[in-house]
Amino acid sequence: MTNPALSQFLNHLAPLPSAMVLVDFNTGNLVFLNQAAERLFGYTTEQVVGKSQQILHPPIMNQADKDTFIKHRQQLEKQGQVEGMENIALHADGSHTHVEINVNILEIAHQKLMVGVFTPIEKRVQAMRELRQHKDELQAIFNNSQVGIFNVDQNRIITRVNQRFLTIFGYDLEAEVLGRSVEVIHESHKSYLKFGLAYFSQLPQKNALHIEYPMRKKSGKLIWCRISGKAIHADANSIAEGATWVIDDISDRKATEHALELERNLFTGGPTTILQWQPVEGWPVVYASKNVTQNLGYTQEDLRAPDFRFSELIHDLDAERVGKEVSQYLAEQRDHFEQYYRIKTKSGSYRSFYDYTQVEYNELGEPINIYGYLIDMTAYLNAQEMNQLLLAHSTEGIMGIDSRGHTSFVNPAALKMLGYEQDELIDKANHELIHHSDGDGNHIHAQDCRMSLPLKTGENYHVTDEVLWRKDGSSFAIEYWSTPMLKNSEIIGSVVTFHDISKRLEQENKIKHLAYHDPLTGLPNRRQLMRNLHAEIQDENNLAQRASLMLLDIDHFKEVNDSLGHPIGDELLKGIVGRIQNIIRPADTFARIGGDEFAILIPHDLGGINALKIAERIIETFKTPFKIKNHHIKSNTSIGITLCNSGLKIDNIISQADIALYEAKNQGRGNFVFYELSMIDKVNDDLKLFNGLTQALNKQEFSLHYQLKFDAKNQQIDGAEMLLRWHPKDESLIKFSRPDIFIPMSEKRNYLQTIGLWQLEQLAKDIPLLKAAGLKGRISINLSGCQLSNVHKFERFIEVVLQLNMALTDLEFEITETAYANLSDTIKDALSKLQNQGLSIAIDDFGTGYSSLVALRELHSNILKIDKQFVDDLDTSEDDEAIVSAIIYMAHALGKAVVAEGVETEQQMLKLQTLGCDIYQGYYFARPQSCQDTCRHLQSLTQK
Numbered sequence: 001m002t003n004p005a006l007s008q009f010l011n012h013l014a015p016l017p018s019a020m021v022l023v024d025f026n027t028g029n030l031v032f033l034n035q036a037a038e039r040l041f042g043y044t045t046e047q048v049v050g051k052s053q054q055i056l057h058p059p060i061m062n063q064a065d066k067d068t069f070i071k072h073r074q075q076l077e078k079q080g081q082v083e084g085m086e087n088i089a090l091h092a093d094g095s096h097t098h099v100e101i102n103v104n105i106l107e108i109a110h111q112k113l114m115v116g117v118f119t120p121i122e123k124r125v126q127a128m129r130e131l132r133q134h135k136d137e138l139q140a141i142f143n144n145s146q147v148g149i150f151n152v153d154q155n156r157i158i159t160r161v162n163q164r165f166l167t168i169f170g171y172d173l174e175a176e177v178l179g180r181s182v183e184v185i186h187e188s189h190k191s192y193l194k195f196g197l198a199y200f201s202q203l204p205q206k207n208a209l210h211i212e213y214p215m216r217k218k219s220g221k222l223i224w225c226r227i228s229g230k231a232i233h234a235d236a237n238s239i240a241e242g243a244t245w246v247i248d249d250i251s252d253r254k255a256t257e258h259a260l261e262l263e264r265n266l267f268t269g270g271p272t273t274i275l276q277w278q279p280v281e282g283w284p285v286v287y288a289s290k291n292v293t294q295n296l297g298y299t300q301e302d303l304r305a306p307d308f309r310f311s312e313l314i315h316d317l318d319a320e321r322v323g324k325e326v327s328q329y330l331a332e333q334r335d336h337f338e339q340y341y342r343i344k345t346k347s348g349s350y351r352s353f354y355d356y357t358q359v360e361y362n363e364l365g366e367p368i369n370i371y372g373y374l375i376d377m378t379a380y381l382n383a384q385e386m387n388q389l390l391l392a393h394s395t396e397g398i399m400g401i402d403s404r405g406h407t408s409f410v411n412p413a414a415l416k417m418l419g420y421e422q423d424e425l426i427d428k429a430n431h432e433l434i435h436h437s438d439g440d441g442n443h444i445h446a447q448d449c450r451m452s453l454p455l456k457t458g459e460n461y462h463v464t465d466e467v468l469w470r471k472d473g474s475s476f477a478i479e480y481w482s483t484p485m486l487k488n489s490e491i492i493g494s495v496v497t498f499h500d501i502s503k504r505l506e507q508e509n510k511i512k513h514l515a516y517h518d519p520l521t522g523l524p525n526r527r528q529l530m531r532n533l534h535a536e537i538q539d540e541n542n543l544a545q546r547a548s549l550m551l552l553d554i555d556h557f558k559e560v561n562d563s564l565g566h567p568i569g570d571e572l573l574k575g576i577v578g579r580i581q582n583i584i585r586p587a588d589t590f591a592r593i594g595g596d597e598f599a600i601l602i603p604h605d606l607g608g609i610n611a612l613k614i615a616e617r618i619i620e621t622f623k624t625p626f627k628i629k630n631h632h633i634k635s636n637t638s639i640g641i642t643l644c645n646s647g648l649k650i651d652n653i654i655s656q657a658d659i660a661l662y663e664a665k666n667q668g669r670g671n672f673v674f675y676e677l678s679m680i681d682k683v684n685d686d687l688k689l690f691n692g693l694t695q696a697l698n699k700q701e702f703s704l705h706y707q708l709k710f711d712a713k714n715q716q717i718d719g720a721e722m723l724l725r726w727h728p729k730d731e732s733l734i735k736f737s738r739p740d741i742f743i744p745m746s747e748k749r750n751y752l753q754t755i756g757l758w759q760l761e762q763l764a765k766d767i768p769l770l771k772a773a774g775l776k777g778r779i780s781i782n783l784s785g786c787q788l789s790n791v792h793k794f795e796r797f798i799e800v801v802l803q804l805n806m807a808l809t810d811l812e813f814e815i816t817e818t819a820y821a822n823l824s825d826t827i828k829d830a831l832s833k834l835q836n837q838g839l840s841i842a843i844d845d846f847g848t849g850y851s852s853l854v855a856l857r858e859l860h861s862n863i864l865k866i867d868k869q870f871v872d873d874l875d876t877s878e879d880d881e882a883i884v885s886a887i888i889y890m891a892h893a894l895g896k897a898v899v900a901e902g903v904e905t906e907q908q909m910l911k912l913q914t915l916g917c918d919i920y921q922g923y924y925f926a927r928p929q930s931c932q933d934t935c936r937h938l939q940s941l942t943q944k
Contacts, residue, residue, distance in 0.1 A: 042092030284310030297346030557596035639672035719777030868902025
């Protein structure tokens with residue numbers, strides 16, 4: 001380096017503590033490394049001078065680094081520096097370290113340099129890794145918690161939920177609750193306000209809050225919940241960042257408490273004493289029924305005293321046995337058991353009690369409450385009499401089996417369940433009569449009978465998967481306990497206690513069925529479809545015989561619900577399901593996945609052939625109306641089909657079928673379409689178009705134009721047609737701005753009603769201006785099929801017309817021939833009433849729809865508009881001339897005036913004049929213009 005100024009500068013940089021590197025601005029070659037940089041990279045300045053700065057970075061980054069260097073050089077030219085850039089530095093020995101780079105531009109002695117300061121940030125990077133790992137761990141805890149967790153903001157809007165929360169309240173997706181008020185899970189609006197005032201607003205003053213409160217599931221069912229809440233970074237006066245709530249369903253516990261309270265009230269004053277103990281050493285008493293004084297002499301306050309221990313009342317000869325039994329039963333998590341022991345009364349005497357104990361456990365299997373139903377058995381000195389009393393009053397079946405395997409005793413409850421008389425079982429081989437086979441009829445060998453096994457093993461058996469056989473040959477599912485029966489420490493038999501669990505199993509099966517089936521139609525639901533689709537893709541080996549997935553949507557089903565009611569809609573769905581089930585094969589999965597959405601999974605479909613055949617038959621079956629009660633309902637369906645690719649995720653496969661369904665609807669509904677890759681662009685275009693339309697009103701991009709109409713006799717103005725125009729500010733939307741593109745899209749997406757109401761408001765402002773400029777006649781308003789197919793939409797449209805004080809005598813509704821043919825009787829009656837009040841109705845595009853002499857007679861209109869396609873070649877086509885002539889003749893015969901659309905030449909006008917047309921409309925006379933330009937045109941015509 002011969003440049004003195006540069007040498008002096010480098011000498012100044014050399015000892016600085018920060019690693020600094022100089023790079024030639026134009027070439028990217030290294031010029032200098034100071035001492036700290038030499039230590040960081042393991043090179044000396046002499047080793048790297050003239051080499052590319054890329055040698056300071058790992059090879060994997062070099063290609064990207066070329067582009068990055070150019071990018072940073074451009075940024076330096078504009079801003080003079082690059083700050084806080086993170087990168088990886090490569091040491092000469094091949095090791096890496098994370099660095100932060102700050103770069104400035106410098107010019108010394110006419111040499112332009114980039115000065116980079118490299119700061120090691122390895123500890124910061126490691127800290128960020130640990131932070132991300134910590135966040136992931138917290139997220140895993142949140143997602144997998146066995147209690148519901150949800151966050152709300154300061155306005156009590158739900159911002160976050162875990163899966164357990166969705167399960168508790170019966171929701172399937174987060175999207176059903178996120179962004180909604182927490183009122184959605186409250187019993188009522190009043191309950192929501194009460195909770196907010198009593199608890200939510202108090203969170204800033206409390207470290208944490210724990211309450212029990214009734215809440216509401218998605219289904220409307222009320223449940224009791226244990227709720228704990230804590231404010232997020234709250235100060236003493238506000239909850240600026242919301243709160244976190246932990247919630248659990250305690251409905252079962254509440255039901256148990258309620259039932260227990262009923263039982264307690266039932267036994268008040270009776271012989272049965274009810275006690276509730278804590279499951280801790282000494283069994284302290286939590287509750288004692290009022291009759292405890294009558295039966296034991298103690299008051300309720302005596303037993304609930306802090307230093308009182310119930311275990312101290314048990315006779316010394318019974319205490320050890322009772323303690324061991326209780327410990328064993330709790331270890332086995334028995335929910336109930338029976339014991340017999342002696343209790344010391346307040347007078348000091350001992351009395352013998354039978355104790356029927358019930359235990360409540362928490363989710364971890366730990367006992368939380370023990371309830372005892374104690375009956376004083378002292379009067380029954382004979383043990384046999386005591387046993388008979390217990391047997392006779394137990395609701396569970398109880399029987400004894402002796403050492404030979406014969407029935408030794410049986411209680412009435414068991415006889416009732418089995419259908420036998422007592423003498424038909426006593427001293428008879430128990431196994432051969434009632435326990436010989438399992439539920440499927442498979443024989444159980446006597447040596448494997450777990451009812452008798454205690455005779456051999458001396459152990460207890462708890463069984464839940466077997467059946468007993470009734471006298472009539474039927475069986476029922478049972479849960480039983482078989483325990484050895486001892487006499488002088490010798491096993492003399494076994495005691496079997498059992499109860500019928502058929503209803504419980506039936507309920508469990510119903511719940512399982514409902515989890516995977518639609519309750520209305522009985523079809524598999526979305527969850528079952530996803531399982532079957534996943535299994536089908538996993539089993540797919542032959543690409544030529546991949547499964548096909550069909551998505552079906554019932555066209556205009558919402559209108560059936562709105563007009564005829566949901567019960568009729570439900571019956572229609574059942575009727576549709578019945579027809580389709582007669583078409584599909586047993587191996588196909590037919591599922592209801594939404595309100596009016598269905599899916600059919602067709603396995604091993606060779607190139608979609610089966611899907612094609614099934615789709616054709618489904619479309620055909622919809623051609624026959626459905627008879628629901630007194631209604632004949634015409635319905636239709638659109639179907640999207642895709643061939644399942646095992647290389648795709650299930651969501652992607654469903655998305656393909658959905659895109660095909662979307663295209664089927666676009667093609668006019670009532671048909672089916674197979675998915676093609678090119679459809680994605682069409683869907684994206686449609687989405688972009690619709691998004692643009694929904695914003696057009698706010699952006700004031702719509703305007704009204706008017707095309708004047710002229711009387712054929714005197715060429716005077718005879719009204720105008722109102723036309724909608726769109727002027728998008730986004731240039732990418734201009735290609736969609738033609739009316740024949742954006743109006744059909746508005747109609748498909750149910751947005752045309754919104755635009756139509758805006759048109760009415762604008763028209764109400766324009767009519768006075770147009771009349772003042774000289775407009776005579778009516779202004780025509782185009783009504784679409786979708787506006788006329790829904791009674792509520794039409795009523796709202798007319799309501800706005802009247803609210804805006806527009807005279808019906810100034811208006812004319814234009815309805816296409818096809819739309820008019822599909823009008824309901826209700827809409828036709830409404831139109832007829834409006835005609836009587838002064839409204840004019842014109843049938844638009846006549847001749848392109850259901851034209852016939854019968855149809856013409858049924859069209860209760862004032863005017864027929866001949867479609868432009870018949871006018872275009874009128875002066876050269878004899879066929880078109882004949883058609884137009886016939887339309888004019890028939891219309892006049894029925895008392896209707898005729899308007900010809902699209903008149904663009906003098907020859908067309910003269911021909912129409914010859915044929916007797918009443919009114920002209922077209923470019924030859926006037927183009928569609930804004931209200932302002934139309935007014936000028938009217939004024940110029942008036943001046944002539």
